[in-house]
Amino acid sequence: MLISLNDVYYVLGAFLAMIAALTFQDRANPKRLLTGTFWGLYAISFLFGDVISPVYMGGIAISMAVIAGFGGVRMGKYDESTQKEREEHSRKLGNWLFMPALLIPVITVIGTIGLKDFTFAGLQLLDKANITLVSLGVACVIALLTAMGLTKEKGLQPIKESRRLIDAIGWATVLPQMLATLGALFAAAGVGQVVSHLVSDAIPVDNRFMVVLAYAVGMALFTMIMGNAFAAFPVMTAGVGLPLIVKLHGGDPAVLAAIGMFSGYCGTLMTPMAANFNIVPAALLDLPDKYDVIKVQIPTALILLTVNVFLMYFLVY
Known part of the structure; x- marks a missing residue:
């Protein structure tokens, strides 16, 4: 194999390491040491994630959360064009x-x-x-x-421009990974089984449409709570999708996964928990109401979710 997923991770890690190094040198950033450490730890997760013990990787994640939680990720000065x-x-x-x-x-x-x-x-x-x-x-x-x-453009200018953008997004950059990991932890902890029992008690599971409705809407709602469809997917699929749609009614798992994720993305459009998608753009555009992006997206999200329910019902079986 010439190009593996690890190679992609190494490139990302090297990229983030250069951003961390530039941040440490930025004296215009009042918290350059903490900001540089944040991006440096993030780089380590890509460069050495396959060899670092899960315990130490967890320590890195907690350290990053502490730095971000206490406002340690700040913007500095960048060599921008006029x-x-x-x-x-x-x-x-x-x-x-x-x-x-x-x-x-x-x-x-x-x-x-x-x-x-x-x-x-x-x-x-x-x-x-x-x-x-x-x-x-x-x-x-x-x-x-x-x-x-x-x-x-030559030299480090692309890295400098990338540093400006990633600093503007800030800690929300790591949210997709963190939330996807949280979803996997929930699935391993048996949350999916709890969801399955709740759904089975709430709806007639012998009704194909009701099961599809519960799965699609559940994906959207759980995504709104978690802030990421990747976090909701393992929980809802293990709790509703696989046992009720695939095993009980013989549904197609490929269709289930594709439309299920799309249903989750409908929830992404409607939640401030998806800060990297909905809150950060509002901040970058200097909108007076930080929830303006969400308000505009809600009608589209509800229409798409409705379409997804019927698409899944007619295609998954």
Whole structure:
């Protein structure tokens, strides 16, 4: 295998390590030591996560939470181009500015569908077990190199710009990973079984539509509570999806997983717990009401959730 998921993690870890190093040198940041430590610990989780003991990894996660909880992640000073320079670059490049962003989904799809069985010198090119994630990682690297070629930026400037963005997002950057891990812990602790008993007592489980409704709406509601569909998925799927839809009624697990996750994303649109999706953009756009993004998204989310319920009902069985 030439490119594995660990290789993607190593690239991310090195990227975050450089951001941490730049942060330690930023004397304009009043909490540069804590901010740099936060990103440094995050880098360690990617670089050495496969060899560090779970106990120590848990200590790293707790340390990051403590730093973030006490306001240790702050913005500093960045070598940004002026507004005039940005406008000049924008006029010069025109619509080519969108190419790096568009390359990411295109290359990811190409890698996932077209290169899953591709071999080079007898070796699998991409990690087949994690083909989508590896393709996404490769796509991001290619997009970065393309952006550097278009803008003629060299050296550490892309890292400096990335540091500005990741500092603006702050601790919410790590939320998807933390919440996904929390979902796995809930599933291992048997929360799914508790949910299954509650649902079985509340609805007629012999009714196919009611079971689908409970699963889809439950995914959305649990996502609203947890802030991430990845956290809700193992709990709701273990508690409702697999035992009631797949085993009891013979549903298709592939359809269940796809539409179930989509139902969870409907919940993401409606909760402040998904801070990295809903609260951070409001802060970056300086909106007067930090919940404006959620308020605008609620009608779309409810319509999508309704469509998902009927899609799953007609497709999963």
